[in-house]
Structure formats: structure tokens, C-alpha cells
Amino acid sequence: MLLSKRFLIVVGCLTVISLPGNVRSDTIQSFKSSPKKKPRRSKKSKATHPPTESPVDPPTLPPTPEPTCENQADSIFAPKESCTCRGKIETVYFVGDKVCGPQYLVDAVQVRSTPGSERLSFMLLRTMNVDSIELLYDDTCTENTKVTTNFLGFSNPPANTIYGAELSSTKEYVTAPLVSIAGECITALDVEVDCQVEVKALNICVPPTDRKVVMVPDSITKRVILFDEFDGLLLDKCFIDGYEGDVGFNRPINAIEVNDDEIWISDQNRDAIFKFTKKGVFIGIVDEVVDAVTGLKKTNGLGNVRGIEFVGDQLYVANNDPLGVIVFQNGKNVGMFGMNKTQDVLAYQDELYLSINDNNADSISVYSVDGANSVFQRNIAESDGVTAFDFLQQLTVRQSTGTLLAGGFSTPSGIYEFALDGTVLNYFHPAKARAVYELGNGKLLWSEKGMVIFDISLLDVLPCCVETEEYSFNTGLDFSPSMQYIEPIQFDAPSDDADSFVCDPEKCSEGAVASKCPRTCNICLLLSEQCARIN
Numbered sequence: 386m387l388l389s390k391r392f393l394i395v396v397g398c399l400t401v402i403s404l405p406g407n408v409r410s411d412t413i414q415s416f417k418s419s420p421k422k423k424p425r426r427s428k429k430s431k432a433t434h435p436p437t438e439s440p441v442d443p444p445t446l447p448p449t450p451e452p453t454c455e456n457q458a459d460s461i462f463a464p465k466e467s468c469t470c471r472g473k474i475e476t477v478y479f480v481g482d483k484v485c486g487p488q489y490l491v492d493a494v495q496v497r498s499t500p501g502s503e504r505l506s507f508m509l510l511r512t513m514n515v516d517s518i519e520l521l522y523d524d525t526c527t528e529n530t531k532v533t534t535n536f537l538g539f540s541n542p543p544a545n546t547i548y549g550a551e552l553s554s555t556k557e558y559v560t561a562p563l564v565s566i567a568g569e570c571i572t573a574l575d576v577e578v579d580c581q582v583e584v585k586a587l588n589i590c591v592p593p594t595d596r597k598v599v600m601v602p603d604s605i606t607k608r609v610i611l612f613d614e615f616d617g618l619l620l621d622k623c624f625i626d627g628y629e630g631d632v633g634f635n636r637p638i639n640a641i642e643v644n645d646d647e648i649w650i651s652d653q654n655r656d657a658i659f660k661f662t663k664k665g666v667f668i669g670i671v672d673e674v675v676d677a678v679t680g681l682k683k684t685n686g687l688g689n690v691r692g693i694e695f696v697g698d699q700l701y702v703a704n705n706d707p708l709g710v711i712v713f714q715n716g717k718n719v720g721m722f723g724m725n726k727t728q729d730v731l732a733y734q735d736e737l738y739l740s741i742n743d744n745n746a747d748s749i750s751v752y753s754v755d756g757a758n759s760v761f762q763r764n765i766a767e768s769d770g771v772t773a774f775d776f777l778q779q780l781t782v783r784q785s786t787g788t789l790l791a792g793g794f795s796t797p798s799g800i801y802e803f804a805l806d807g808t809v810l811n812y813f814h815p816a817k818a819r820a821v822y823e824l825g826n827g828k829l830l831w832s833e834k835g836m837v838i839f840d841i842s843l844l845d846v847l848p849c850c851v852e853t854e855e856y857s858f859n860t861g862l863d864f865s866p867s868m869q870y871i872e873p874i875q876f877d878a879p880s881d882d883a884d885s886f887v888c889d890p891e892k893c894s895e896g897a898v899a900s901k902c903p904r905t906c907n908i909c910l911l912l913s914e915q916c917a918r919i920n
Contacts, residue, residue: 469565470516470590471613471620477587489664490589511665512626515566515574519585522560526580529557532564535573537628539864570623591664592621594878599822600624601832602637602650602869609640609650610836610856614873615825617838619856625650625665633681634659639692639729639779639870643700648874649693651702656687658702658713663876671700672718686711686718692729692779692870694737699756701737703727710739712757720757725750729870731780731789734805736762740777740791745769747777749789749807765807773809774801779820779870785827792818792831800831800839813841814852822871830855832868 477486477494485491493510520530533555553573558564566574576582592598597614609625612618625648627634635654643649648661649671658671672685684690688706695701700713709723710730723739731738737752737759749766752759768774776795783790788810789803800813800821813829821831829839835857856866 470514470588471618472514472590472593472611473595474516475589475591477589479584479586489662489666492666512570512572512623514590514621514623515571516588516590517563517565518574518576518587519563520576521562521583521585522578523581526560526578526582528560528579530560530564531555531557531577532566533573533575533577534566534571535575536571570626590621592624592876594876597825597873597875599830600640600648600872600874601820601836602634602640604634604636604638604653604867604869605864606866607634607637609637609648610868612830612836612855617824617828617830617836617853617855619836622856625661627659637869638690639872641693641695641872642874643695645877649695649700651690651693653690655681656683656690658684658687658690658693658700663874671713671716684718686721691727692731692740694730694732696732696754701730701732703730703739710737710752710759712759714756722752722757722759723750723761728777729779731782733782733789738765738780738789740780742776745771747773747775749777749780749791749803765805766803766809767807770795773797777801778818781820781822781871783823784825785823790821790823790829792820792833794819794833800829814839819869820871822873830871832871834865834867836868 475487475490477490486494490513493513533553535551535553538550538552551572560578560580564576592611598611598620599614599617601610601612602608603610607626607628608623609627610619611621611624613620625640627637627650633655634650634652636652637659638651638653640648640650642663643660646663647668648663648665650659650661651657652659656676660668660671662668670682670684673682674685675681676683687702687704689704691703691705693700693702698715699719700716702711702713704711704721705726707721708726709721710727711721712719725739725741726743728740728742732754735754737754739750739752741748741750747768747770748764750764751762753762766774770776774791774793775797776793777791778794779792781790782788783802788805791801791803793799793801794817797812797815798817799815800811800818801809802811802813804810814831817833818831819833821829824830824838827842829841831837831839836855837857838853838855840852856868
């Protein structure tokens with residue numbers, strides 16, 4: 386599709402904070418803030434117009450001499466290299482007014498344009514981590530390309546009290562076939578150039594499939610963040626975005642993998658367990674009912690939810706109103722056990738380990754794994770909340786030793802390591818911690834107001850603590866996140882189903898191509914021709 390001077394790609398009805406990678410944190414004050422916040426929209430009421438423009442033009446930074454990477458694959462079948470993405474690249478192709486690509490991305494795209502218009506708008510129904518955009522210019526084009534990215538954030542950073550302001554930043558690039566957006570989690574992308582240009586593709590950063598990652602909800606931005614399970618490095622700031630729309634997170638606490646194909650997320654203040662596909666697409670709410678007071682959808686029987694655990698076909702939910710652990714079987718509330726203020730449930734060695742924060746009677750309690758009929762076995766550790774631990778939150782298993790790790794949130798706060806008989810083996814770093822996870826490289830990743838990588842291998846030779854802040858106030862985010870529980874997940878490589886529209890060139894046919902690309906477009910026709918030549 387050819388267009389003159391200008392096109393607009395709008396990425397997302399849901400919203401998240403993100404600082405574009407090409408903008409320093411010290412330039413955030415120059416971003417424009419729209420005078421009015423967008424109303425919430427559900428996926429059923431889709432926007433048909435681009436975001437409202439600010440009356441003040443965004444600042445323009447000096448042109449970038451050249452694109453930051455070369456992302457052109459030799460053929461449509463070849464994987465693409467990333468500009469800024471630490472995960473994997475999936476591509477959405479634009480041909481005429483059609484869209485092709487992996488089905489879950491195609492489903493999120495709506496083309497909003499009229500023939501001959503100067504503005505071409507691609508509406509996406511979910512926030513995405515955008516890596517780069519591919520363009521085809523006229524051979525005589527020598528003008529710079531101006532890119533404006535829009536996103537949500539704080540209107541006056543580093544103050545963290547006004548989240549949701551519409552911000553934007555602008556940068557110029559020399560004319561090139563590929564522009565690295567480096568914006569991550571953007572809600573709109575606007576490109577201007579004074580010559581004809583064809584929009585070829587949008588490259589999206591998605592979770593890697595060649596290694597494990599960990600999921601951590603951020604209750605400030607209402608999203609699930611991904612980190613590398615081996616070294617703890619940040620992968621994706623907006624894998625799941627629940628800021629508004631059909632989901633509407635309030636305080637997400639724990640995201641876990643269920644049945645190898647879904648992700649369930651507990652929300653403390655929404656009293657709900659939200660369900661998503663492993664592509665980050667919202668499915669619904671476990672045992673959904675309508676709250677008689679708020680009118681919002683919630684999960685039957687829950688109130689003040691914390692950690693969750695899935696065993697067999699049963700979900701165990703740490704609940705605080707009423708107190709105890711509520712059990713769901715095949716997605717339905719089947720009862721509860723215990724009568725204590727429970728922060729987390731961990732299934733380990735055919736038993737359930739519960740972290741209990743009950744005024745001056747804190748403990749790690751062990752129950753049998755029998756659904757709503759689970760029976761108390763023993764306390765392996767107890768505290769009056771003063772002389773030992775206080776307010777333990779998530780429990781995890783330390784991979785290298787099989788012992789338990791826990792974050793202590795109240796004084797004496799810190800990172801605790803317990804033997805299975807309750808003996809305190811180690812007490813690291815006296816600071817508030819919600820969750821602790823041992824990474825593949827042996828370091829500890831812990832959460833509270835951000836994510837911190839803690840190298841415990843040097844404790845014998847150096848004073849505490851050798852730490853690296855990977856996602857926190859001091860990493861240029863210009864706000865302080867509130868990070869919650871940490872859980873591992875493995876994303877599967879695409880199979881021969883609708884995950885990918887590209888058929889196997891060694892055995893594909895026109896029928897196979899059609900099944901991979903339900904929306905007929907020129908890309909699919911070209912694939913048919915390629916397959917015919919190969920066969």
C-alpha cells in the first residue's frame with residue numbers, strides 16, 4: 386500500500402507505561418501530555434478513530450544517522466533478527482488493506498483507512514512490544530523519517546501518583562528500509578515522511594521459546610512483566626496488560642502456568658482469578674460471578690486474594706475473606722480448608738506448604754494435597770513476628786538445594802532460606818521482600834519496589850550485598866513499581882497449527898497455505914506460488 390507523507394499505526398486499546406528505548410529518562414519532562422485521558426474501551430467496542438492529538442507538537446530529537454539494526458530476512462520463511470527485542474520476533478505483514486501473520490496477532494489487527502488518504506491507521510486490540518517497522522520508499526526519497534511513539538506513563542515523573550497520562554516522544558531517522566522503534570509497549574506509532582512509502586511489516590517482540598522465563602506482576606502498572614529465568618534480565622514490560630478494557634486489573638499478585646497452555650492471575654482487590662492464553666490473550670475469569678456491590682465480574686467465593694497454586698485439576702487460592710485456602714476443581718469453587726490468614730500455597734513433594742501471617746502467630750504450615758479436604762500435618766517453622774520472621778509472603782523452592790526460599794516483608798524483613806524441617810539456613814539482605822527465586826545461574830532474583838538480582842556467591846569475601854537492579858526506580862523507569870510473586874514458565878515453539886501462517890515449504894499446498902492464513906491476502910498467494918515451485 387502506497388501513501389504520501391504520513392501514516393499512523395495505533396498499537397493497543399489496552400494501555401501500559403513504557404519509556405521508548407530511544408528516549409532517555411532525563412527527557413521525560415519534554416513529553417507532551419494530552420489534556421484528557423481516553424475513556425476505557427472493551428474489546429467489544431472497538432475504536433474507529435486514532436488517538437486524540439495534543440494541541441502542542443511533540444519535541445523532535447536530532448536525526449539518527451542510521452537504523453540500529455538490519456532486520457531483513459532473506460525470505461519470508463527465514464527468522465528475523467531483533468533490533469531491541471530480547472525475546473523472539475513475530476511479524477505482521479500488510480498487503481493492500483489486508484493483514485497476515487500469526488493468527489493471534491492477526492486477530493488483534495484492524496485496518497482503518499480509506500483509499501487515497503494521507504493517513505493509514507492500523508488499530509490493534511492489545512498493547513504490544515514493538516521492535517521495528519519495515520518500509521519501502523521511493524528510490525528518490527531522501528527525506529528524514531519522523532517517528533512519534535505514544536504510551537501511557539506518569540505526567541510529572543518521578544512522582545508516582547498520576548499514572549495513565551498520555552505521553553509521546555518524537556525522533557527522526559534517515560530514510561531506511563527498517564526503523565527500530567525501540568519503544569516497547571507503545572499505544573500508537575506515527576510516521577511522517579515527505580515522499581511515497583509502502584508499509585511492509587510490523588515486527589513484534591514476543592516471549593522466547595528457546596529458554597525458560599519468569600513472570601512477575603507489577604501492581605502499579607497492572608501488567609505482567611517477563612524476565613529471563615537464567616540471568617534475571619528484563620525481557621518484556623507488557624507481556625500481559627490489564628490496565629483497562631475487559632480485564633481491569635486492580636492489584637495483580639500471582640501469575641501461574643496452568644495445564645501447559647494457559648496463564649491464571651490472582652488479583653487481590655478484584656477478588657478474581659483472570660485467565661489468559663500463553664500468547665497473552667484474555668480468555669475470561671475462573672468461576673465468574675458479578676459482585677453485588679461493585680458490579681464488576683469476579684471469582685465466586687473469593688475476597689482479598691493472594692498466592693495461587695495448581696495441582697492436577699485443582700486450584701488452591703490463598704484467601705483472606707473468608708480466611709483460609711479456597712479450592713476450585715475444573716474451574717468451580719468446591720470448598721475450602723484452614724482458618725488462617727494465608728499469603729501463599731506451594732505444592733512440593735506431595736504436600737502443600739502455606740505461609741501464614743496471623744498477627745503474632747506466623748508460621749509455615751504443611752497440609753495434605755486433598756483438595757477441599759486437605760488436612761493439617763504440621764508446622765515446620767513458627768514465629769511470634771518479633772524474634773524470628775514476620776509476614777512471609779511467597780514460598781519458592783531453591784532449585785540447587787531443594788530448600789525453601791521466602792520473602793519476609795515486615796521487620797525482621799529480608800530473604801529467608803528454610804530447610805524442610807523449618808530450620809533457618811540463611812538470612813540474606815535485611816530489606817523488605819515479597820518473593821525470592823533462584824535463577825539458573827545461581828543468583829537470587831527478589832521483588833518488592835522493583836526487581837533485584839542478588840549475587841550470593843560473593844558473600845564470603847564481600848559485605849552484603851552485591852546486587853543489580855534490573856527493573857526498579859533507578860533503571861530509568863522514572864517511577865517505582867510494585868513487584869509481586871515470581872513464577873517460571875516455558876513458552877512452546879510454534880507448531881503446525883494456527884500459531885503461524887507460514888506453511889512448511891517442503892510439504893505445503895494451496896490448502897495448507899489457506900489454512901495458515903484465514904484472511905486472504907497477497908502474502909498468502911505468494912506463498913502458494915513458492916510452494917508450487919518447491920513441489
